[in-house]
Amino acid sequence: xxxxxxxxxxxxxxxxxxxxxxxxxxxxxxxxxxxxxxxxxxxxxxxxxxxxxxxxxxxxxxxxxxxxxxxxxxxxxxxxxxxxxxxxxxxxxxxxxxxxxxxxxxxxxxxxxxxxxxxxxxxxxxxxxxxxxxxxxxxxxxxxxxxxxxxxxxxxxxxxxxxxxxxxxxxxxxxxxxxxxxxxxxxxxxxxxxxxxxxxxxxxxxxxxxxxxxxxxxxxxxxxxxxxxxxxxxxxxxxxxxxxxxxxxxxxxxxxxxxxxxxxxxxxxxxxxxxxxxxxxxxxxxxxxxxxxxxxxxxxxxxxxxxxxxxxxxxxxxxxxxxxxxxxxxxxxxxxxxxxxxxxxxxxxxxxxxxxxxxxxxxxxxxxxxxxxxxxxxxxxxxxxxxx
Amino acid sequence: xxxxxxxxxxxxxxxxxxxxxxxxxxxxxxxxxxxxxxxxxxxxxxxxxxxxxxxxxxxxxxxxxxxxxxxxxxxxxxxxxxxxxxxxxxxxxxxxxxxxxxxxxxxxxxxxxxxxxxxxxxxxxxxxxxxxxxxxxxxxxxxxxxxxxxxxxxxxxxxxxxxxxxxxxxxxxxxxxxxxxxxxxxxxxxxxxxxxxxxxxxxxxxxxxxxxxxxxxxxxxxxxxxxxxxxxxxxxxxxxxxxxxxxxxxxxxxxxxx
Numbered sequence: 333x334x335x336x337x338x339x340x341x342x343x344x345x346x347x348x349x350x351x352x353x354x355x356x357x358x359x360x361x362x363x364x365x366x367x368x369x370x371x372x373x374x375x376x377x378x379x380x381x382x383x384x385x386x387x388x389x390x391x392x393x394x395x396x397x398x399x400x401x402x403x404x405x406x407x408x409x410x411x412x413x414x415x416x417x418x419x420x421x422x423x424x425x426x427x428x429x430x431x432x433x434x435x436x437x438x439x440x441x442x443x444x445x446x447x448x449x450x451x452x453x454x455x456x457x458x459x460x461x462x463x464x465x466x467x468x469x470x471x472x473x474x475x476x477x478x479x480x481x482x483x484x485x486x487x488x489x490x491x492x493x494x495x496x497x498x499x500x501x502x503x504x505x506x507x508x509x510x511x512x513x514x515x516x517x518x519x520x521x522x523x524x525x526x527x528x529x530x531x532x533x534x535x536x537x538x539x540x541x542x543x544x545x546x547x548x549x550x551x552x553x554x555x556x557x558x559x560x561x562x563x564x565x566x567x568x569x570x571x572x573x574x575x576x577x578x579x580x581x582x583x584x585x586x587x588x589x590x591x592x593x594x595x596x597x598x599x600x601x602x603x604x605x606x607x608x609x610x611x612x613x614x615x616x617x618x619x620x621x622x623x624x625x626x627x628x629x630x631x632x633x634x635x636x637x638x639x640x641x642x643x644x645x646x647x648x649x650x651x652x653x654x655x656x657x658x659x660x661x662x663x664x665x666x667x668x669x670x671x672x673x674x675x676x677x678x679x680x681x682x683x684x685x686x687x688x689x690x691x692x693x694x695x696x697x698x699x700x701x702x703x704x705x706x707x708x709x710x711x712x713x714x715x716x717x718x719x720x
Numbered sequence: 721x722x723x724x725x726x727x728x729x730x731x732x733x734x735x736x737x738x739x740x741x742x743x744x745x746x747x748x749x750x751x752x753x754x755x756x757x758x759x760x761x762x763x764x765x766x767x768x769x770x771x772x773x774x775x776x777x778x779x780x781x782x783x784x785x786x787x788x789x790x791x792x793x794x795x796x797x798x799x800x801x802x803x804x805x806x807x808x809x810x811x812x813x814x815x816x817x818x819x820x821x822x823x824x825x826x827x828x829x830x831x832x833x834x835x836x837x838x839x840x841x842x843x844x845x846x847x848x849x850x851x852x853x854x855x856x857x858x859x860x861x862x863x864x865x866x867x868x869x870x871x872x873x874x875x876x877x878x879x880x881x882x883x884x885x886x887x888x889x890x891x892x893x894x895x896x897x898x899x900x901x902x903x904x905x906x907x908x909x910x911x912x913x914x915x916x917x918x919x920x921x922x923x924x925x926x927x928x929x930x931x932x933x934x935x936x937x938x939x940x941x942x943x944x945x946x947x948x949x950x951x952x953x954x955x956x957x958x959x960x961x962x963x964x965x966x967x968x969x970x971x972x973x974x975x976x977x978x
Contacts (some may be wrong), residue, residue: 454866473969552844556832557842567821571832572807573842578842581842
């Protein structure tokens with residue numbers, strides 16, 4: 333009854349994994365392994381005799397894993413580039429800093445003041461609440477009116493607004509210098525978070541839990557609708573999905589993760605300056621996501637780690653390290669557009685030899701893909717369970 | 721699932737239009753069309769290229785806003801409603817140019833169409849298990865359209881005919897009372913045409929199917945009534961026999977093919 337396909341051989345691999353294999357390739361398992369390894373390997377480079385890791389680099393990596401993952405929820409899964417996600421990062425960071433350090437400013441003749449306080453969880457709730465409120469207002473205004481490149485430009489413009497507020501409003505934000513000497517809270521009473529390794533574990537656990545939520549969202553019915561919107565917005569609409577509502581909600585939840593990241597960032601640095609909301613930071617997460625692979629949950633997590641690993645090692649060899657990272661980025665985009673996770677998936681799918689033949693020979697790629705063209709047919713009646 | 725029959729209102733028509741007009745910068749594609757499309761059966765729209773058939777579909781389904789005029793769906797005016805709102809009322813449509821989720825699997829395509837009935841709230845914490853039995857419906861639809869064996873294939877890898885069938889699958893997955901099929905047979909081989917006509921006839925009981933189609937033999941065989949469009953206006957409405965006998969139609973359209 334079906335399909336006049338070409339006469340190529342049927343590929344009969346099992347398309348649905350059994351539960352053990354599903355567990356072994358689960359992104360959260362590998363994220364956990366990565367986070368446990370990071371403080372011992374981050375920044376290490378055996379080639380120049382640096383064998384041990386740096387906790388500070390590891391902390392940066394996990395915080396940016398979260399930031400990039402949140403950004404990528406909108407970029408990789410809804411399919412639109414927000415070029416201003418650093419605004420949520422900086423909002424989270426400044427909310428925490430201002431709450432901790434206190435402030436005393438005049439706004440339109442009103443005096444706003446708040447003393448110095450030190451509560452981890454109140455700071456988190458404030459950071460998230462302010463970022464989500466801003467994301468929601470912004471999304472309600474711009475999402476029904478723009479998409480594609482216009483959407484990117486408008487998010488960039490709004491991010492610049494936030495950046496210049498932090499940069500210019502010196503009375504509140506400390507201007508260019510930002511704020512220093514922000515004390516890490518002491519929830520246990522033993523000063524547990526003062527130790528940098530302890531702070532790393534605290535960050536890693538927070539980031540891991542947030543990534544569990546992200547994974548849940550992406551695997552939920554909501555997440556599959558986001559993919560439908562990415563693939564074909566018009567078709568999604570005609571199936572009855574309120575596409576703009578999904579985009580607004582996705583944008584809001586994608587702001588949650590950078591906000592949590594900003595909260596950790598302030599406590600990690602114990603200082604904050606306007607750079608956190610700069611175009612550079614917005615651009616870096618784009619690069620991290622593409623480096624790691626934008627369609628995989630592990631992508632931005634790996635991307636952030638690889639980015640900082642490269643930055644740390646290359647910057648010790650040359651002061652032009654940014655140019656070299658640029659070169660790596662160009663190579664990835666040109667030759668492995670699905671990023672590191674794309675390579676991993678290809679090796680899983682084809683085996684290492686075939687995967688590399690595919691990458692390096694165009695003829696081999698065409699031949700291999702011809703054989704792949706036929707959809708796999710399963711005749712096993714036991715295998716009728718839903719995917720997803 | 722919602723039973724189409726139970727939802728049927730007493731008005732007797734599914735769509736009613738009043739002075740429905742659509743202009744494209746000077747060109748009038750649909751010109752003051754006032755018709756009622758009765759409940760049930762296969763209601764086919766034919767007409768020469770450029771007669772406004774697809775534009776009429778686009779106006780009914782909400783892809784295009786009307787320049788003038790009003791549209792009712794049963795006893796409810798839908799003129800200001802957006803496409804997704806009309807889809808949620810039970811107006812499902814296919815497109816002249818295949819419109820599916822190419823990079824998703826066949827199964828995912830259909831499952832998304834089934835899910836659309838259950839989930840309009842865009843709630844990201846809503847768990848899959850609370851969505852009713854999507855699996856069962858999805859599997860039934862896949863069997864109905866004969867794509868069960870291809871469920872794990874990426875939709876873009878299907879043959880043209882199978883992609884068209886998948887699109888019909890997307891349309892019927894929500895069990896809609898009203899289907900708008902825009903040239904579902906375009907580009908199909910004779911075998912595929914035969915299978916698809918079978919499929920259309922199989923799903924038609926209890927629903928109203930609006931069909932735009934060029935294959936005149938098929939149109940004559942399966943239509944309850946035929947509406948003939950010419951240059952944006954309705955030229956004639958009638959049963960296949962009446963349309964075949966209608967001289968104006970013969971001149972305008974059938975003669976062209978003879």
